[in-house]
Amino acid sequence: MPSTPIEVGGDQIREAVERLAPWAHKTPVLTSKTLDDRAGASVFLKCENFQRVGAFKFRGAMNAVLQLTDAQKVAGVVTHSSGNHGQALALAGKLLGVPVTIVMPHTAPAVKREATAGYGATIISCEPTLAAREAAVTAEVEAHGLTLVHPFNDWNVIAGQATVAWELFDQAGPLDVVIAPVGGGGLISGTALAARERSVRTRVIGVEPERADDARRSLASGRIESAGDPRTIADGLRTTLGDRPFAVISRHVDQIVTASEAEIINAARFVWERLKIVIEPSSAVVVAPLLNRTLGLDGGRVGVILSGGNVDLSPFFDALAAKWL
Amino acid sequence: MPSTPIEVGGDQIREAVERLAPWAHKTPVLTSKTLDDRAGASVFLKCENFQRVGAFKFRGAMNAVLQLTDAQKVAGVVTHSSGNHGQALALAGKLLGVPVTIVMPHTAPAVKREATAGYGATIISCEPTLAAREAAVTAEVEAHGLTLVHPFNDWNVIAGQATVAWELFDQAGPLDVVIAPVGGGGLISGTALAARERSVRTRVIGVEPERADDARRSLASGRIESAGDPRTIADGLRTTLGDRPFAVISRHVDQIVTASEAEIINAARFVWERLKIVIEPSSAVVVAPLLNRTLGLDGGRVGVILSGGNVDLSPFFDALAAKWL
Structure with missing residues (x-):
């Protein structure tokens, strides 16, 4: 176990919820029968792609x-x-x-x-x-x-990210599992801290690209392993863990799983085509293990954090314009 | 005024609402500060792109x-x-x-x-x-x-489409204006009939592609004008009005406006990029006059029906796969 003390608890998250209320959107939670059927579970999608600037950040x-x-x-x-x-x-x-x-x-x-x-x-x-x-x-x-203001290795930042899962528990009710993507670790550690406060029995799962599996390796070795300079489409998840998120993840995250590049692209396409919402590849990683049914969800209630929706759409719309204008 | 009698009123819509309750999704209504700022109005987006099969149909x-x-x-x-x-x-x-x-x-x-x-x-x-x-x-x-089962020239179909606006009035509260796209006329006539029953003072506006402006021309001439075989990206709106929708539109729609192909593509891109939802070009037509502020909405409360989200995403995801796999 890393020795970094954890400086965010229920009080800090509650204060962040209150502090952010006038500023951040309380993003909607969507459900989809199509996704539930594919995942074999009741899935609650916390849509931070609808957050200001298009991401939980x-x-x-x-x-x-x-x-x-x-x-x-x-x-x-x-x-x-x-x-x-x-x-x-x-x-x-x-x-x-x-x-x-x-x-x-x-x-x-x-x-x-x-x-x-x-x-x-x-x-x-x-x-x-x-x-x-x-x-x-x-x-x-x-x-x-x-x-x-560090992107993830900062307790105030982590407390802010924890408000996503905090809201999700308010909106979706009891959850057996909550799933978030893992990059530098700010979102997954906020998610884990919120879950520990709100529902001890909820299993917390992080998902990262197979090509940037530093969190999985770090949990295995007990120390922070470098992500290197991974070539993954999930551009928000190329980062190595910070020591503060690593301390939280080591204590409070139950499992880290990975998604291949093909799985990430397929998952993004599934969400755009069937759920009609725009998510970025760094969000799609969390959908991949749902589609593959590799998590043993078994009909449970699963909260999933869709972290953002910032994608360069120029190629798509430029092609439409070239064809129609 | 066309002589076709109108066979859908409040009772038929109420029955349709009840009949569809076990089958159709009650789709969410989204709002967006970004869109409100651009439109100079409070906009309530009725998201039928989230409906089963991806459209109000x-x-x-x-x-x-x-x-x-x-x-x-x-x-x-x-x-x-x-x-x-x-x-x-x-x-x-x-x-x-x-x-x-x-x-x-x-x-x-x-x-x-x-x-x-x-x-x-x-x-x-x-x-x-x-x-x-x-x-x-x-x-x-x-x-x-x-x-x-005709796509639009059928009273039972029209009563079904009317449930979209009916729900919107339940979800959004009072509306000064309600806007829907115009193709064969099923959705706009259902929308107008629901509005007349729920809120007489609400202005009903239809939007069609400039290249398929048969409804505008039909209203002007007093008889159904052919859309011809228009080349518009809004593939759901290429159709000529049916006589039943035309009877409703003549009596109950206040205004028909048009959107150019460039405006339709820009509006679609705005919605995908800023609101993070996938809508088809036939839905984007209704957003175009909001972005242009050509409707004199003047800070009012505006209901907008996003009719569907079925778009061929293959070019986009095939390009991603080619780059990353």
Whole structure:
């Protein structure tokens, strides 16, 4: 067991729920007979793809920024993320009048750069390596007194992400199992902490890409194993676990399973085609083991966290426009 | 004013609501701050893309089949539709043990043919002309005593489609305006009849593709004008109005507006990207005038019927698979 103390419990989650109420959407929970039939279970889909900025990340970022001191708010915040956390922090800063700086590799797609800049954040480019990103963040912290809001290795962020499962228990009632994707570990550890508080008997399962199975390996070895630089379509799940999420996962997550790239794409397609909602590949990982019936759900009540819906749709709509206009 | 008497009123809709309750989904109503900001109104999206078979059509088809006599049920039903009505009728027949025959042009995409056959319907191919389709249906009716369930020119079908807006009034509360797409006219006339019964003051607006503006022209001339064979991406809205829907529209629809192909594609993209739900182009037409603010909604409460979500996603997911597998 890792020795990092866990600093989020029921009180911190309850406070986060209250703190976020004026800001975050209480996202709907959808059900689908088609999915239930395929999964052999009653599935409750917590749709964080409908959350602000299109992903659960807004909860953690907002919960962190809301707890800054006035001096910290004036100085501003910084993070390195070309993805959903960057946009989430940018929106949180915009809503609260806090300056936001986002460090992005210069290789980040223009569409992500523009979306983040659209929320008024300052963007700093760096080389596309973890070392370069961390160095750029440290430079900002030291030169301008910015506060780092880490995407997942931060207790306030984790408490914010825990509000997803907390709401799900309110909306769906008793659950035998709750399932969330595993990247850096913020969402799965928030989910596990909420479950432990709300329903001790609920089994907590994390799902990660087969090609980025660092959480599974870390649980097996008892120490944080690197994800390396995995080539997976689930771009939100390429990260190595942080030590805080790892401490929570080691104690409170019952099982980590993996999904292959083909399974992830098939699961995404199933959800888009049959459930008519747009989810990103990093969300589809949690649907894959449902379709395969590999979890022994056995007719139970299963909560599933669909983490986000940010996908580049340009190829699809450009092709339609080329055909019809 | 057309002389066709209107045979659907509040009683028929109330009966349809009750008749469909065990079979059709009560689809959710979604709201979106992003959309409200763009539209300058409070928009309530009635999500029939989440309906069984992915479109409102299940309601009308099921309401019609449920009212057949036992002898009619044994003989079976027939229709000509390669689209949502065909699948809807096939599912209705499957659920009730009624044989279903669907006449389809031999040019219909294999995916639609397979989806319909997947519900156990018998498929008969014909030449891709309206005359050939009608002749094939008539031949089935005469040779085997099948009952035609017309996609829109049928009062039981119209009463079934009216349950969409009926539910919307229950779910969203008072509405200043309700908007639905116009193809053959089943959905818009059901919507208008429900609105007249539930809220006389609610303005009813139909939207059709600019390239298939037969309803607009028919209202102007006072008689049914042909849609011709319009080339529009909104494949569910290429049809000419039936005389029964036309009678309802003439009396109870306040306004018909149109959307260009570019507006339809932009509206679909907006909904997929920002609202994270999959709608088909025939649904996106109703969103186009909201984004353009051409309806004078002026901060009002607006009900919008998203009719369906059946889109061929193969190009998108095939491209993903080619890149990642």
